[in-house]
Amino acid sequence: MDNTPPATPGQPTVIQVDGLAKHYRVFDKREGLLASIRGLFHRETRTVEALRGVDLTVNQGEFVALLGPNGAGKTTFLKLLSGIITPSAGTATVLGHVPWERADAFRRRFALVMGQKNQLWWDLPAAESFRLHREIYRIDPTRFARTRDELVEMLDVGGLVNRPVRDLSLGERMKLELVAALLHEPEVLFLDEPTIGLDVVAQHTIHRFLRHVRTERRVTVVLTTHYMKDVAALCERLVVITRGSILYDGSLEGIVDRFTSHKIVTLDLDETPAPGRIERFGFPCEIRGPRVTLRVDRERIADVLPEILRAEQVRDISVEDVPLEEIVANLFRGAAAGGTGGGR
């Protein structure tokens, strides 16, 4: 695990997790009628380790992304931090409270938004759910109206709050879910795949909104996602979880430095290069006419670039890091194979 310090040193600790583990016993159902009947009398179970001794510290105002393949333990981790389930081992405090004690004083100070679950009243306009929220969180009516109007305006959903939720699109519903979640002005926001299934415009709006919320309201945000666009747009800190353990905890730049050994150089040449001519600079990933994409060792990049410019007729050149998606996919593959993953 990377020991990169948190992105906001000096800020108070909001989330402190030590050795948090969650195990489930699950029923192994065998195929076939006979096996099903046998299962009535004798059940074979196995233990699934959803989370294996996770340690994490998150400071006030941080925006942390939890990344991991399906079944890695991200959502389990969020459910533990929000007190929905109790751990098998380990300790955690969020805003000084043990989450699974479910104290009202704690639950008033955070919010959880789940992209795959609807928390608003399905048959009623969101305005009714907002009203209920005001009662549940005991929000002062003046403050409630001010916060609601501000959030509604920011997400441009003024025309939607009085329409039944079932008549709204997924993107519109998610925006209203975010409004509902922030009405009581939580200090910590847990977001479980908030942009899942949304189009790019809705994703962009939600990114802009979350950046604003984080900056203006000093909310600490923990986000789980499968979209690297979410990570790149919102988070300075990335926590990669695979098989219930933290594989990487550090900055976005850090993951690139640590898990890649090369950069991607794209060249627009005057003409298609002759076979064998370009390979001396690096590994050719793609040659499409005069456009060439090379993988060049990071340590050689400073020498290779002037060499290319001297030897070739170059119209345009760009140097980029390996895409985050590729790095993370390699990490996941490496973890699945039992190693540490990565591109080195």
Next chain:
Amino acid sequence: MGRYLGIFLTFARACLVRDMTFRANFLLECVTSLGWMSMNLAFYLLVFTFTAEIGRGTGWTREPFFAFVATGLIVNSIVQAFFMPSAEELTELVRTGGLDAVLVQPLDAQFLLSLHRVDYSSLANGLVGVGLLGWAVSRFAEPPGPVAWLLYPLLVLCGVAILYALIIMLAAATILLGRNQSLYDFWFYLTNFSRYPAEIYSGPWGGPIRALCTFVIPILLVVNVPARVIAQPFTAGSWGGVAAALAAAAAMLVVSRVVFQAALAKYRSASS
């Protein structure tokens, strides 16, 4: 307490808005509910064309028995209107992980899970029950005294509390098992025992059933005690039934609370 009342009224208001949005469905539910109740009443009227009393010397002649039926309608309509819709939804909430959203709210989970839905159409039966009770009482040879009238609403509430506690314990089983459709069927079969006067459970088979449904699962106290107070002469011996109903309601509420909290602590949540 005021806050919880405010939240309940918000739920009730939202449910009314929803019911009025689907007016045809609401009216259909009222008609279905009233139709089923009318068939039951017709059946009892038919029974009384063959006999003057349910059980010899029990006192459950036609009008007192209809007061009994009316009490059952009132108790059940309160349960069906305020608690059952939420309990029915719980299975789905547990199966889909919707319970997660409830557990993160700064509110008593049992309150939220048992009172967030109100089915107004079920109140129709209760209103008919009140009318039927009025009709039956007006035809009593000896009308109920002030003590009986004072105790009656309290004992109806005890009956509601016993049924509510039973629902909560079944809801706890839902949380532990993940799915328990058959346990709600069990609730339906069990509450069937409360629909008839306790006197019919006698003899070698009836005796044990009566003991089980009085002392273990006090379902026989739900309708029998308030109905007896209003429909039969109130004597010193009647206080025993009143005390039993009060004690059973209190005990059931406490036990159901403990069971429900224990189930919530073991909640596993569904996969995302």
